[in-house]
Amino acid sequence: MFRAWAVAERDLRKFFRTPALFLPGVIFPIVHLVIMGYSFEGELKRLPVVVVNQDSGPYAVKVQQNLSAVAAGNKTIDIAAEQDEAYARKLTQDGRYYAALIIPPDFSRKMTRGEPAELGLILDNTDAFAARAIEAVVQSALLGMERRPEVKETALPGVRVERVQLYRKIEYIAYLVPGVIVMATFMGTMISGATNLVMDRFQGVHESYFLTPLTKTDIVLGMLTSGMITTSFTTIVATVISCVITGVYPPNLRCAILAAGLISLTAVGLLGLMFLAYSPVRNPRVIGIVGGFLNMILYFPSGAVYPVESFPAWLQAFSVIDPETYAVHAMKALLLRGSSTEAVVGDVAVVGLFAVCSAAAAIAAFRRRL
Amino acid sequence: MDNPRPRPQDQGVSDAIIRTAGITKRFADLTAVDHLDLEVRPGEVFGLLGQNGSGKTTLIRMLNTLLPPSAGRAWVCGFDVVRQPAAVRRCIGVVPQNMTSDADLTALENMDLYARFYDVSRGERRRLIEQLLRQVQLWDFRHKYVGAFSGGMRRRLEIARGLIHRPRLLILDEPTLGLDPNSRRNVWRLVRTFLRDFDLTVLLTTHYLEEADNLCQRVALIDRGKLIALGSPAELIAGTPGGDRIHLAVAPGTAVDWSFLSAVPGVEAVEPAGATVQIRVSKATATITELLKRCEQRGVPLKHVQIGRATLEDAFIHYVGHTIHDELSGYAVGMLEAI
Numbered sequence: 219m220f221r222a223w224a225v226a227e228r229d230l231r232k233f234f235r236t237p238a239l240f241l242p243g244v245i246f247p248i249v250h251l252v253i254m255g256y257s258f259e260g261e262l263k264r265l266p267v268v269v270v271n272q273d274s275g276p277y278a279v280k281v282q283q284n285l286s287a288v289a290a291g292n293k294t295i296d297i298a299a300e301q302d303e304a305y306a307r308k309l310t311q312d313g314r315y316y317a318a319l320i321i322p323p324d325f326s327r328k329m330t331r332g333e334p335a336e337l338g339l340i341l342d343n344t345d346a347f348a349a350r351a352i353e354a355v356v357q358s359a360l361l362g363m364e365r366r367p368e369v370k371e372t373a374l375p376g377v378r379v380e381r382v383q384l385y386r387k388i389e390y391i392a393y394l395v396p397g398v399i400v401m402a403t404f405m406g407t408m409i410s411g412a413t414n415l416v417m418d419r420f421q422g423v424h425e426s427y428f429l430t431p432l433t434k435t436d437i438v439l440g441m442l443t444s445g446m447i448t449t450s451f452t453t454i455v456a457t458v459i460s461c462v463i464t465g466v467y468p469p470n471l472r473c474a475i476l477a478a479g480l481i482s483l484t485a486v487g488l489l490g491l492m493f494l495a496y497s498p499v500r501n502p503r504v505i506g507i508v509g510g511f512l513n514m515i516l517y518f519p520s521g522a523v524y525p526v527e528s529f530p531a532w533l534q535a536f537s538v539i540d541p542e543t544y545a546v547h548a549m550k551a552l553l554l555r556g557s558s559t560e561a562v563v564g565d566v567a568v569v570g571l572f573a574v575c576s577a578a579a580a581i582a583a584f585r586r587r588l
Numbered sequence: 589m590d591n592p593r594p595r596p597q598d599q600g601v602s603d604a605i606i607r608t609a610g611i612t613k614r615f616a617d618l619t620a621v622d623h624l625d626l627e628v629r630p631g632e633v634f635g636l637l638g639q640n641g642s643g644k645t646t647l648i649r650m651l652n653t654l655l656p657p658s659a660g661r662a663w664v665c666g667f668d669v670v671r672q673p674a675a676v677r678r679c680i681g682v683v684p685q686n687m688t689s690d691a692d693l694t695a696l697e698n699m700d701l702y703a704r705f706y707d708v709s710r711g712e713r714r715r716l717i718e719q720l721l722r723q724v725q726l727w728d729f730r731h732k733y734v735g736a737f738s739g740g741m742r743r744r745l746e747i748a749r750g751l752i753h754r755p756r757l758l759i760l761d762e763p764t765l766g767l768d769p770n771s772r773r774n775v776w777r778l779v780r781t782f783l784r785d786f787d788l789t790v791l792l793t794t795h796y797l798e799e800a801d802n803l804c805q806r807v808a809l810i811d812r813g814k815l816i817a818l819g820s821p822a823e824l825i826a827g828t829p830g831g832d833r834i835h836l837a838v839a840p841g842t843a844v845d846w847s848f849l850s851a852v853p854g855v856e857a858v859e860p861a862g863a864t865v866q867i868r869v870s871k872a873t874a875t876i877t878e879l880l881k882r883c884e885q886r887g888v889p890l891k892h893v894q895i896g897r898a899t900l901e902d903a904f905i906h907y908v909g910h911t912i913h914d915e916l917s918g919y920a921v922g923m924l925e926a927i
Contacts, residue, residue, distance in 0.1 A: 220704065220707065221704065221705055221707070224701055224704035224705060227701075228690065228693065228697075228701050231692070231693060231697065232690070232692045232693070235692060236692065421688075422684065422686045422687075422688045423688060423690070425654065425684055425686070425688060426682075426684060426688035427705075428653075428654055429652055429653075429654070429677060429680075429682045429684070430677060430702065430705040430706060431674055431677050431678055431705060431706060431707070432705050587654060587655065587656070588649065588654045588655060
């Protein structure tokens with residue numbers, strides 16, 4: 219470890235003496251945030267919504283039927299059912315569903331009597347696009363009831379959807395922040411990991427390493443350590459700037475610490491991936507080409523700019539194996555929803571496993587010979 | 589992890605610091621090093637002399653564990669380069685042909701970094717770094733970034749860096765390539781100083797004949813990956829026929845048929861080149877009078893006469909068959925491409 223730290227220290231000294239190395243890692247994601255945040259609109263698909271039906275009456279059944287019909291038509295939502303309202307609310311808070319529709323026990327009775335009836339709609343409004351789309355679908359399902367002659371006059375004028383905003387309003391630009399943080403992590407690993415690896419090899423630094431007692435584990439661990447530190451540094455700077463621009467801040471210290479840890483873990487995983495991708499590369503000109511390709515295939519399917527559920531099936535399948543999907547999902551939970559630690563454990567575990575596997579593969583793939 | 593106390597593997601009865609037995613390196617169809625047998629003795633400066641692309645650097649890279657041999661074996665400090673690479677690396681200091689000191693670090697940081705790679709303790713590091721930087725006259729520049737150094741300063745730093753763990757063998761691969769004459773002489777002076785102050789053996793590759801003549805106790809002439817001749821510079825020169833050289837010159841543009849000089853007793857070869865001729869003789873003092881007399885009889889208007897001894901370059905031409913500065917042969921070009 220002593221020798222690995224010497225390798226890391228050398229990279230760190232070089233990095234912090236050359237601002238031109240870390241500025242792109244901060245500036246590029248911020249430019250992306252501003253441009254995408256103010257320009258992008260789109261249509262959403264297959265947003266998961268949970269329905270808690272506490273009423274067995276005909277109007278409750280009708281609401282569900284209409285909702286299912288709308289869901290089958292434009293496929294904006296996917297419907298699941300739960301019995302317990304508190305549990306449905308928790309699942310929504312943990313990010314498993316974008317909304318929970320509560321049909322109260324007296325809904326059909328009030329509708330029959332012509333009294334004002336209420337449906338509860340609990341929206342995860344950290345995703346403004348998804349929240350607006352779900353609300354529109356629910357309203358459209360109720361419009362379907364208006365065309366039924368037997369209930370038209372009595373029921374509908376009194377039906378009101380009570381919106382329960384779980385969080386303060388989140389603009390799209392703020393919704394992009396978690397993805398931009400992961401993109402900044404990627405950029406940091408490209409600058410510190412890929413560039414170091416290829417340039418050091420190209421300039422003969424590796425040759426001079428190979429002439430010493432350094433093992434390949436020393437060399438790769440040293441580069442991973444320095445890459446993790448520099449990437450975490452640039453990403454945290456990019457995060458702070460993003461927060462200032464969008465006004466979205468971590469809800470509490472726990473979320474901030476967890477987010478920082480997640481950045482470091484993601485950095486290790488992506489660094490390992492970079493080392494594998496760049497292991498055959500000898501020409502520094504290739505750095506940008508490979509990096510651009512990797513960024514595209516990891517960033518866009520991750521749900522950073524668009525909910526994963528709205529992708530076609532093949533892209534959804536890819537997003538399942540995309541490690542950035544889990545990093546973005548956990549980052550959204552921590553920064554936008556302030557979710558419990560328990561809610562992000564699964565995502566963090568996947569990112570951690572990715573980090574361990576890619577670091578081990580990077581060490582195994584590193585050739586300690588010319 | 590490295591074995592902390594590796595034991596030398598049997599290299600026969602030899603106590604050589606380097607020993608190779610039929611070592612060979614092939615790159616696809618090209619044989620870069622071809623069944624080479626060498627022994628380098630402790631305490632000597634041993635030179636590998638050959639054209640660019642003759643196989644010197646490939647041999648060095650096999651000895652310093654960067655490249656695995658295709659066939660044959662080699663031992664460095666008694667350790668097998670294939671089976672005990674970690675022990676070999678601890679025993680050698682290498683100054684590669686390309687400058688590999690870090691331009692973004694200071695001289696002190698470069699030295700400290702490499703000392704840590706060799707697990708040199710903090711106190712020992714401080715002492716050794718100061719001693720070495722003073723010896724290479726860079727102590728006053730220790731806090732300067734290496735990127736601001738001249739080529740000569742960087743080379744001196746890299747030689748000091750190569751000694752930071754007190755190796756038994758220092759390998760210098762073309763240490764003065766691209767340096768001006770003054771810097772080159774500085775490097776030679778340093779090598780002699782370190783040889784005196786450290787218990788050191790030096791393996792040097794060069795294609796500068798003057799460098800080999802100045803520094804090396806023994807020289808191996810390498811061509812096309814093969815060992816052509818081996819001996820001290822004096823032995824190699826002595827083995828060259830026509831050990832003395834007489835140069836005659838007429839005014840430029842004067843046509844002279846020099847072939848009549850071949851009949852003079854003691855002349856071994858006549859090599860005309862325009863208005864000048866080089867005559868190889870066994871003993872110049874015994875032949876010069878007769879040569880001048882014959883020229884006068886023929887009416888050759890001599891403008892210049894010079895007597896010299898054979899050089900290492902003459903020896904190289906004699907043994908290898910071409911000068912060391914000839915244009916790269918197709919073989920050498922293929923070699924460089926293969927590497």
